[in-house]
Amino acid sequence: MxxxxxxxxxxxxxxxxxxxxxxxxxxxxxxxxxxxxxxxxxxxxxxxxxxxxxxxxxxxxxxxxxxxxxxxxxxxxxxxxxxxxxxxxxGGLPKPKSRPGPRDPALRTARICYNHLAGERGVQLYDSLVARGHLVVAADGMTLSPEGWDFAAGFGITPGDFAGKRPPHCRECLDWSARRSHLGGRLGRAFLSALEGRGWARRVRGTRIIAFTSEGERAFASAFPAGPRA
Missing domain, CATH: 1.10.10.10 (Winged helix-like DNA-binding domain superfamily/Winged helix DNA-binding domain)
Structure with missing residues (x-):
């Protein structure tokens, strides 16, 4: 045969x-x-x-x-x-029989996950960094490329912030609702802190919700554009 x-x-x-x-x-x-x-x-x-x-x-x-x-x-x-x-x-994909994650639209959009950004905005941030080659897989885990560090510097994030700390600086975290990766680890926390510091978003007291301002939504979309794989 x-x-x-x-x-x-x-x-x-x-x-x-x-x-x-x-x-x-x-x-x-x-x-x-x-x-x-x-x-x-x-x-x-x-x-x-x-x-x-x-x-x-x-x-x-x-x-x-x-x-x-x-x-x-x-x-x-x-x-x-x-x-x-x-x-x-x-004939195409049928409709799903279940929808994982929280029902609250605000929690699905943006929320806290171990002090980094999760939900649709968290996935968008991660995918945008990957799509542009800013986030790469290294021997000791995920890290930013040289171009990625240049981009992060615009948010006040520099390699010196992680000096003396054991790698990995960042990791993939599977999102509860989107069921796709968002950015975890110290870099994930640093980006969320930068977003809050710029006034683009804030934590809603007593909840896990991250609420973006209208201006913050526009600025976030510009900084982390969605697209293929993003």
């Missing part, structure tokens, strides 16, 4: 209705738990776990841990491209 790409194996993985529902749910770009994916697929937790093990072995999904919780995402851009092509041919 002619040897070549094992299309049949990948097709069999995707072709199962429950596994295809799991993959389609992950196409929305969020990291989801086993229980959330079980609900999307309409199966029990043990069955969902079994399907996820098969999809992971097949290189289609990968686990991601955040604290005590375990989430799953698509394993690569190639995996996403395959699912995207199939869903487009089949």
């Amino acid at each position: 002619h040897e070549g790409p094992n299309i049949a194996r990948v097709a069999a993985l995707i072709g199962d209705p429950a596994r295809s529902s799991i993959l389609v749910a992950l196409m929305r770009g969020q990291a989801l738990t086993v229980s959330e994916l079980a609900a999307e697929a309409g199966v029990g937790l043990p069955t969902a776990s079994s399907h996820l093990s098969q999809l992971e072995a097949g290189g289609l999904v990968e686990p991601r841990k955040q604290g005590r919780h375990k989430y799953f995402t698509l394993a690569s851009d190639d995996a996403a491209a395959v699912i995207e092509a199939l869903t487009g041919f089949a």
Whole structure:
């Protein structure tokens, strides 16, 4: 028999209705738990776990841990491209069956997470830094590139602020509501402090909400533009 790409194996993985529902749910770009994916697929937790093990072995999904919780995402851009092509041919993505995170729109927009910015604004800040090459993965963790440090200097953040402190200066933190990464660590805290110092945003007393002023919203959007991957 002619040897070549094992299309049949990948097709069999995707072709199962429950596994295809799991993959389609992950196409929305969020990291989801086993229980959330079980609900999307309409199966029990043990069955969902079994399907996820098969999809992971097949290189289609990968686990991601955040604290005590375990989430799953698509394993690569190639995996996403395959699912995207199939869903487009089949009629597009269905509506999600659940919406993770808080219901309060203000908490979903911007909130505190261990003294750094979370929610939609936190994800936007992180994605914007990554998209422009300001935030890179180094041997000792994530850090800012030389251009990134130049950008951070405009917010009063310099390498000297972290002298004598053990790396990593920053880390990915999986956002509770968006289920995508936002910027954690000391750099995350420094950027939030800078936003507050400029008067763009403030912490709402007695809550975890970060409220942006109208001027702050405009300035933030200009400093951390959204776009592809951002």
